[in-house]
Amino acid sequence: MLFAWQHNEKRYNDARDFLMELIEKAAAILKSEVLCDRCLGRCFARLGCGLSNRERGRALRVVLAMWQRDAFQEPESCAICREIFQSIDSWVKRAIECAKGYEFQTYLMGARVPSEIEEAERALWGRHQISQEQAEPLRREFNREVGKRFGGILAGCGRRIQVDFHKPEIVFLIDLEREELQMQVHSFFVYGRYRKLIRGIPQTKWPCRQCHGRGCPRCRYTGKMYSESVEELIAGPLLEASQGEGHAFHGAGREDIDALMLGSGRPFVLEISKPRKRSLNLSELERAINGRAQGKVEVEGLRFVESRAVEEIKRLEAEKSYRAQVVFERDLKEEELQSALKKLVGVIEQRTPRRVSHRRADLVRTRRVLSIEGRLIGPREALIELICEGGLYVKELISGDEGRTRPSLAELLRARAQVTELDVLEVRGRFPD
Numbered sequence: 001m002l003f004a005w006q007h008n009e010k011r012y013n014d015a016r017d018f019l020m021e022l023i024e025k026a027a028a029i030l031k032s033e034v035l036c037d038r039c040l041g042r043c044f045a046r047l048g049c050g051l052s053n054r055e056r057g058r059a060l061r062v063v064l065a066m067w068q069r070d071a072f073q074e075p076e077s078c079a080i081c082r083e084i085f086q087s088i089d090s091w092v093k094r095a096i097e098c099a100k101g102y103e104f105q106t107y108l109m110g111a112r113v114p115s116e117i118e119e120a121e122r123a124l125w126g127r128h129q130i131s132q133e134q135a136e137p138l139r140r141e142f143n144r145e146v147g148k149r150f151g152g153i154l155a156g157c158g159r160r161i162q163v164d165f166h167k168p169e170i171v172f173l174i175d176l177e178r179e180e181l182q183m184q185v186h187s188f189f190v191y192g193r194y195r196k197l198i199r200g201i202p203q204t205k206w207p208c209r210q211c212h213g214r215g216c217p218r219c220r221y222t223g224k225m226y227s228e229s230v231e232e233l234i235a236g237p238l239l240e241a242s243q244g245e246g247h248a249f250h251g252a253g254r255e256d257i258d259a260l261m262l263g264s265g266r267p268f269v270l271e272i273s274k275p276r277k278r279s280l281n282l283s284e285l286e287r288a289i290n291g292r293a294q295g296k297v298e299v300e301g302l303r304f305v306e307s308r309a310v311e312e313i314k315r316l317e318a319e320k321s322y323r324a325q326v327v328f329e330r331d332l333k334e335e336e337l338q339s340a341l342k343k344l345v346g347v348i349e350q351r352t353p354r355r356v357s358h359r360r361a362d363l364v365r366t367r368r369v370l371s372i373e374g375r376l377i378g379p380r381e382a383l384i385e386l387i388c389e390g391g392l393y394v395k396e397l398i399s400g401d402e403g404r405t406r407p408s409l410a411e412l413l414r415a416r417a418q419v420t421e422l423d424v425l426e427v428r429g430r431f432p433d
Helices: 002-032 037-042 053-068 084-098 115-127 138-156 230-242 282-293 308-315 334-344 394-399 409-413
Strands: 106-112 170-175 180-185 188-196 246-251 259-273 297-305 319-328 346-351 364-378 381-389 417-428
Touching (some): 037 138, 106 138, 230 246, 246 308, 282 297, 334 364, 334 409
Parallel strands (some): 106 170, 259 417
Antiparallel strands (some): 246 259, 346 364
């Protein structure tokens, strides 16, 4: 009993000392500062769960009035916030107006507070030895209060949304000094695989070399070197369904314009920027893409992914298998072809090919041929299949590119060789699917 009484007495004394220290600190602040309840409460924001800063400040002001036996007085103004919290409703209305027509489930509010207000707040904390661990910045409270009001109004309209500090779909940026509101609509990302079933289509939109996309007689004022691309055929239906403003195509490598992409297809991530609609049926869109592409391109396995999938497919070192139809300048025997093919397995050194040197750094890269086999289908023609590391230029592996690729099939055979048809049969790697 004695121990329990002593223990309770200690807790009582600790609570009394803490309360007196709190009251004296609040009294010292209000003696020399003109503060509203919010700005007073933020000085003690870490104390008391489930309370708003306004409730903390008002509670302290009431206790002080009772302790000092003074008449309770409401603050008429505030030297810190300058009553910016009274503008919350107008900012919320502006945010709701901006968000009309946009589907989203997560959001975040951010505010830029005038520098003089932030400096005045820091000066207040310094004058009264208020630690940052105990207090809360005005900007954080403003963001929270605007966000709560915004979410509450939309919830009342049947919209199920929530704050997301990490990956919000929409972000509102409030500039309190300039009285400007910006809304950032974050992209969504769709992963899938595509097959390219005809030759002559580039993977991505190719601006006209002459006018650089502005439009000229050479490109028939389309601004493009080619009328369509894999990117545009895939992005079209997704862009229409989402009512997005733009798109970006990220592929796990690319095939040449004159090459086919077969097998299970090449992995890609399509980014849709500033979408108005996010609740998309990707199975239906997959069918729409394939129907509209009319046998030129096929997609499968469409699904939503995080933005990090772009970096993942870009940096992944994939293995690729190819089939090449090759012609030679002279007649060959089967045994000399087989002997040359065996010598190609292993490390290949390739200087950036001439055909891409205008858009790629002039470097010497090493890649490996993992396996290769082939057969003659005529005295001067062969069909060759190989598996290699990603980044190997197969056409130059065959032709040698005037010595820029070594070894090459042409070098080993001492005969000029050229790929007439190239097909990508498979792209293998630890992709999201």
